[in-house]
Each structure stands twice: as structure tokens, then as C-alpha cells.
Amino acid sequence: MTGAPLVVRRAEPADVDGIMAIESSVFELDAWSRDTMAREVSDSSGFYLVVTEGDAVVAYAGMLAPVGSPDSDVQTIAVHPAVRRRGVARDLMRRMLAEAVERGARETFLEVRVDNPGAQALYESLGFEGIAVRPRYYMPEGVDALVMRAKLPAPTGGGAS
Numbered sequence: 001m002t003g004a005p006l007v008v009r010r011a012e013p014a015d016v017d018g019i020m021a022i023e024s025s026v027f028e029l030d031a032w033s034r035d036t037m038a039r040e041v042s043d044s045s046g047f048y049l050v051v052t053e054g055d056a057v058v059a060y061a062g063m064l065a066p067v068g069s070p071d072s073d074v075q076t077i078a079v080h081p082a083v084r085r086r087g088v089a090r091d092l093m094r095r096m097l098a099e100a101v102e103r104g105a106r107e108t109f110l111e112v113r114v115d116n117p118g119a120q121a122l123y124e125s126l127g128f129e130g131i132a133v134r135p136r137y138y139m140p141e142g143v144d145a146l147v148m149r150a151k152l153p154a155p156t157g158g159g160a161s
Contacts, residue, residue, distance in 0.1 A: 004054040006083065008091065011041045011048035011060060018057025019050065026078040030138055040075060047099045051079075051088055058083045061092035065103045072100035074110035089119075093126055101152050108152060111145035113138055123148050 011019065016038045024031045032040075040062055041048045048062035059079040065072035074096060079088050100108050111134060112119050120130075128148040137145035 006058065006086075006088065007052050008049055008095065009052070011050045011062070013038060013042055015050050015057055015060070016041055018052075019060045022057065022060065022078050022080050023076075026080075029140055032076070046075070047096060047103075049092055049095060051083070051092065053083065059088045059092060061089075061096055063096045063100065063108070065096075065100045065105055067103045069104065070106045072103070072105040072108045074108060089122060090126070093122070097126065097150065097152065101155050104155070106152055106154075108150045110148050111137060112148060114144045114146050120146065120148075123150075126150065 016034060019037055019041070020031075020034050023037065040046055043064075045064055045066040046062055047065050049060065050057045051059035059077075061077035062075045063072050064075055074093075077089060077092055097108060108128075110123065110128065112123060114133070127150040129150075130146050131149050132147040134145040134147060136142040
């Protein structure tokens with residue numbers, strides 16, 4: 001990596017190639033297709049962020065959060081190994097949760113591999129709790145998913161009751 005400052009911003013269609021470079025290396029066996037990621041980044045019901053260092057995408061995160069829906073769902077999050085352990089994932093998660101609140105969500109859900117205790121600990125520190133297990137969710141390995149939920153505060157903007 002270049003050592004340039006890390007910048008967080010909304011993902012754009014032009015970021016998909018950079019996102020996919022991380023996606024295919026981090027999620028080798030169950031990476032999303034480029035077409036799926038491009039649709040997700042462009043979907044108005046979604047909220048996707050990228051972290052850049054110079055011109056390179058070094059992390060991304062996305063959630064499904066339709067405006068006015070009581071639920072939102074973290075779809076994906078990944079950080080390039082060169083920028084891990086710098087709070088990037090925590091920052092992305094906090095920003096997504098704040099956006100979910102602004103869009104009216106009262107709860108956010110996610111799935112995480114049962115064999116990823118580091119991610120589980122991060123999510124727990126952000127208020128998520130395990131509520132169910134989805135057997136053999138991650139294919140082709142057949143790894144179970146822990147379903148986690150965070151209850152969200154009411155929006156702080158004017159007029160919310």
C-alpha cells in the first residue's frame with residue numbers, strides 16, 4: 001500500500017473492479033460475481049462504502065437498508081490484509097449502522113462464519129448478539145453461519161418519535 005491517508009466514501013460503479021480484487025482474494029471460494037457486486041453497489045436500497053488509499057480500494061462494506069424498512073442487513077465487509085488492525089472494519093460498521101438508523105431501521109442483521117471468532121468479537125463489541133445458526137450456509141465448504149442482530153436506537157433527527 002502507498003501510505004496515503006485512508007479515505008471513506010460512498011462506493012460508485014467505477015469502484016467495482018477494486019472491490020472485486022479484494023472480494024476474490026478474501027472470499028476465495030464463495031466470492032460474489034462481478035455482476036452481483038455491480039448490482040449491489042448501484043441499488044438505491046443498498047448502502048455501500050469503500051475505503052481508498054490513494055487510488056486503490058483497500059476495504060469495502062455494504063448493507064441492504066431500504067428507506068423506511070424496520071430491518072437492515074449487512075451484506076458484506078472486507079479489508080485488504082495490508083490495512084487490517086487499524087480500525088477500518090469497525091469504522092465501516094459504525095457508518096453503516098448510523099445510515100441504517102437514518103433510513104429508519106430498528107434492527108440490523110448479519111451472517112458471519114462460525115469459524116471467524118475475530119469478526120464475531122467485532123460485531124459483539126458493536127452491539128450484535130447471536131440469535132440463530134444457519135447450517136452449511138457458506139458453500140462450497142459447508143461452514144455454518146451465525147446470524148447476529150443489533151437493535152438500533154431511534155433516529156436523532158427532528159420529528160422522529
